[in-house]
Amino acid sequence: MxxxxxxxxxxxxxxxxxxxxxxxxxxxxxxxxxxxxxxxxxxxxxxxxxxxxxxxxxxxxxxxxxxxxxxxxxxxxxxxxxxxxxxxxxxxxxxxxxxxxxxxxxxxxxxxxxxxxxxxxxxxxxxxxxxxxxxxxxxxxxxxxxxxxxxxxxxxxxxxxxxxxxxxxxxxxxxxxxxxxxxxxxxxxxxLLLAIGLSLWTIRSILLPIRTINGVLQSLAGAKGDLSQRLRIASGDEIETMANNVNEVLATVENMVNHIRDATTEVAASSERIETNCSQLSDATVEIADAITGLSAQAQEQAETTHASQRLVREYLNKLNHLAEKAQETFELANDAKQKTEHGSQQMASVLDVMMAITAQNAAANESLSSFRTKLVHIGNVNEMIKSISEQTNILSLNAGIESTRAGIHGKGFAVIANEVRKLSNDTKGSAQSIIQLMSSIQEDVEALTQQFQSNTRNIDVGCEQIQQLTATFQTIQAVNGTVMDNGMLTKNEATSMLNSSATIVDRFDQLSTLSEDQSAVSQQVSASVEEQLSSTQMIESFTKELSEQSGKLKGLVEQFHVANVNA
The missing domain is CATH 1.20.120.1730 (Four Helix Bundle (Hemerythrin (Met), subunit A))
Structure with missing residues (x-):
C-alpha cells in the first residue's frame, strides 16, 4: 500500500x-x-x-x-x-x-x-x-x-x-x-485515542524508513561520509522510490567529488599567477590616483574660491539694488515733502493775511472804545452839572417854602409851587444818581472790553510773529528738500550705473564659476574612474586570494569523502 x-x-x-x-x-x-x-x-x-x-x-x-x-x-x-x-x-x-x-x-x-x-x-x-x-x-x-x-x-x-x-x-x-x-x-x-493510534501506525510504517534515509543525508550534509554506501529498502511504496533516488544522488556526488579534486589543483595554480599580476597593477593605479587626487583638490579649491567671490559679488549687487530702491524712495519722499511744504507756506501766508486783518479790526475797535470812553466822561460831567442844579433847586424850594410860611395865607399858592419844585428836584437828583451809577457800570465794562481788545491785539501780534517765523522755517525746509531731491537723483543715477557694472561682473564670475565647476567635475570624474579601477583591481586581488583560500578549503573538504575509485 x-x-x-x-x-x-x-x-x-x-x-x-x-x-x-x-x-x-x-x-x-x-x-x-x-x-x-x-x-x-x-x-x-x-x-x-x-x-x-x-x-x-x-x-x-x-x-x-x-x-x-x-x-x-x-x-x-x-x-x-x-x-x-x-x-x-x-x-x-x-x-x-x-x-x-x-x-x-x-x-x-x-x-x-x-x-x-x-x-x-x-x-x-x-x-x-x-x-x-x-x-x-x-x-x-x-x-x-x-x-x-x-x-x-x-x-x-x-x-x-x-x-x-x-x-x-x-x-x-x-x-x-x-x-x-x-x-x-x-x-x-x-x-483523541484514534488520532494517537493513527500516529503510532504512521511512525512505524513511514517514519522509521525515513530516519534511515535522513542518517545518510546528515552524513553528507556534514561534508563527510562514505559516498560508496547504498540504501537497501524494500517497502514497495514511495519510500523505496526515495531510497533508490538517494542511491543515484550518492553515485552522482561521488563522480562530482572526483572531478572537483582535479579542478581544485588547477584553480590554485591559476590563482597564484593572477594574484601576482593584480598586485603590480594595484601599485601603478595607486600612483595615478594620488596624482589625480592632488589635481582634483586644486580644482575643487579654485571652484570654492570662485563660488565665494561670486557670492560676495551677488551680495554686493543685492545691496546696490536695495540702495537704488532706497534712493528712489528718498527722491519720492523729498518731492512729496517739497510739495507739502509749498502748500503749507501758502496756507501760512493766508493765515498771516487773516491775522493782519484781525489786527486792523482790533485797532479800529480800540479807537471806537476810546471815543466811547471820552463821550462817557462828557456825559458824566453833564450829569454832575444836572445833579448840582437839582441840589440848588432843592435849596431854592426850601427857601421858597420858608418865605411862603412867613407870608401866611397869601403865600399858600407859592408854597404849593415850592413843594412841587422840591419834588421835581428830588426826582431829578435821584435820576441823576441812577445815571451816574449806570455810567460807572458802563465805564467799567468798557474798560474791561478795552483791556480784552488790547490783550487780543498783543496775542495776535505774537501769533503774526510766530507765523512769520514758521513761514521762514517752511521756506528753509523747502530749500533743504530741493537739495535732498538733487542728492537723491544723483544717488539713484550712481546706483543704477553701479548696478549695470555689477551685472557685467556677475556674468563674468558666472562664466568663471562654470569653467571651474566643469574642471572640478572632470577631475573628480577621472579621480573616481581611477579609484574605481583601483577598487576593481583590489577586489580582483581579494577575490583571487579568496579563490585560492576557497580552493584549499574545497580540497580539504573533498578529501573528507570516501570515494570508491580512490580506494581502488
Whole structure:
C-alpha cells in the first residue's frame, strides 16, 4: 500500500469521526438554542408582562384614591383611562403570546375580574363628582379594596406561574445542554485515542524508513561520509522510490567529488599567477590616483574660491539694488515733502493775511472804545452839572417854602409851587444818581472790553510773529528738500550705473564659476574612474586570494569523502 493511500485512509477515518462529532454538537446546540430562544421570546416576556400588569394595576388603584380627593382633575382622570387601556393591552398580549395554559387561564380570569371592577370604579367616580366624598371613600376602601386584593392575588399567581414555568424551561434546557456536552467530551476522548493510534501506525510504517534515509543525508550534509554506501529498502511504496533516488544522488556526488579534486589543483595554480599580476597593477593605479587626487583638490579649491567671490559679488549687487530702491524712495519722499511744504507756506501766508486783518479790526475797535470812553466822561460831567442844579433847586424850594410860611395865607399858592419844585428836584437828583451809577457800570465794562481788545491785539501780534517765523522755517525746509531731491537723483543715477557694472561682473564670475565647476567635475570624474579601477583591481586581488583560500578549503573538504575509485 502506498504512503499516500495510508495517509488518506487514516485522515479519512479521523475526519469521519470528527464530522460525526461536529454534526452531533450542531444538533445538540440547535436544540439548546431553540429552547433558549423559546425562553427569551415566550417565558421571559410573560414574566415581564405579569410584573407590568401588577405595577399598572397598583398605580391605577392609587390614582383612584387621588381622584376621590380631587374629582375635578380632568388630567388625572385621563391618566387613569390611559392606564386602564395599557393594562388591558398587556393582558391581551400575555394571553396571545403565552404558551402556558394555566397562565392563560389566570390572565383571562383576571381580565374578567378587572372588567367587573370597572363598574365599581365608575360608581366611586360618580359619588366623588356629586360631592359625596365620604361615600366614594367607603366604596374605595370596601368593595374596591376587596376587588383590588383579589386582582392582586391573581396577579401574584400569574407571576408565580410564569416564573415557575420559566425556571422549569431553563432547567430542562440546562439538563439537555449538559447531556450533550458529556456526549461530546466522550466522543472527543475517542477521537483523541484514534488520532494517537493513527500516529503510532504512521511512525512505524513511514517514519522509521525515513530516519534511515535522513542518517545518510546528515552524513553528507556534514561534508563527510562514505559516498560508496547504498540504501537497501524494500517497502514497495514511495519510500523505496526515495531510497533508490538517494542511491543515484550518492553515485552522482561521488563522480562530482572526483572531478572537483582535479579542478581544485588547477584553480590554485591559476590563482597564484593572477594574484601576482593584480598586485603590480594595484601599485601603478595607486600612483595615478594620488596624482589625480592632488589635481582634483586644486580644482575643487579654485571652484570654492570662485563660488565665494561670486557670492560676495551677488551680495554686493543685492545691496546696490536695495540702495537704488532706497534712493528712489528718498527722491519720492523729498518731492512729496517739497510739495507739502509749498502748500503749507501758502496756507501760512493766508493765515498771516487773516491775522493782519484781525489786527486792523482790533485797532479800529480800540479807537471806537476810546471815543466811547471820552463821550462817557462828557456825559458824566453833564450829569454832575444836572445833579448840582437839582441840589440848588432843592435849596431854592426850601427857601421858597420858608418865605411862603412867613407870608401866611397869601403865600399858600407859592408854597404849593415850592413843594412841587422840591419834588421835581428830588426826582431829578435821584435820576441823576441812577445815571451816574449806570455810567460807572458802563465805564467799567468798557474798560474791561478795552483791556480784552488790547490783550487780543498783543496775542495776535505774537501769533503774526510766530507765523512769520514758521513761514521762514517752511521756506528753509523747502530749500533743504530741493537739495535732498538733487542728492537723491544723483544717488539713484550712481546706483543704477553701479548696478549695470555689477551685472557685467556677475556674468563674468558666472562664466568663471562654470569653467571651474566643469574642471572640478572632470577631475573628480577621472579621480573616481581611477579609484574605481583601483577598487576593481583590489577586489580582483581579494577575490583571487579568496579563490585560492576557497580552493584549499574545497580540497580539504573533498578529501573528507570516501570515494570508491580512490580506494581502488
Amino acid at each position: 502506498k504512503v499516500s493511500t495510508r495517509l488518506w485512509l487514516g485522515f479519512g477515518v479521523l475526519c469521519l469521526f470528527i464530522g460525526g462529532l461536529g454534526s452531533f454538537a450542531l444538533i445538540t446546540m440547535s436544540s439548546v438554542n431553540s429552547n433558549t430562544e423559546q425562553i427569551i421570546h415566550n417565558w421571559m416576556p410573560a414574566v415581564s408582562k405579569a410584573y407590568q400588569i401588577k405595577l399598572e394595576a397598583g398605580q391605577i388603584h392609587e390614582l383612584q384614591r387621588q381622584l376621590i380627593d380631587d374629582p375635578t382633575d380632568q388630567s388625572l382622570e385621563q391618566i387613569i383611562r390611559e392606564k386602564k387601556d395599557a393594562v388591558k393591552a398587556l393582558v391581551e398580549a400575555y394571553v396571545s403570546q403565552s404558551i402556558s395554559e394555566e397562565g392563560t387561564a389566570i390572565a383571562s380570569r383576571f381580565f374578567i375580574d378587572y372588567e367587573g371592577g370597572e363598574a365599581t370604579d365608575e360608581q366611586i367616580k360618580e359619588q366623588a363628582k356629586s360631592g359625596n366624598i365620604r361615600g366614594a371613600k367607603l366604596l374605595y376602601e370596601g368593595v374596591a379594596a376587596r376587588l383590588f386584593n383579589d386582582i392582586n392575588k391573581s396577579l401574584e399567581q400569574l407571576i408565580a406561574i410564569s416564573e415557575t414555568e420559566a425556571t422549569a424551561a431553563g432547567a430542562t434546557n440546562k439538563a439537555e445542554f449538559e447531556s450533550g456536552f458529556q456526549i461530546i467530551i466522550i466522543a472527543l476522548c475517542f477521537v
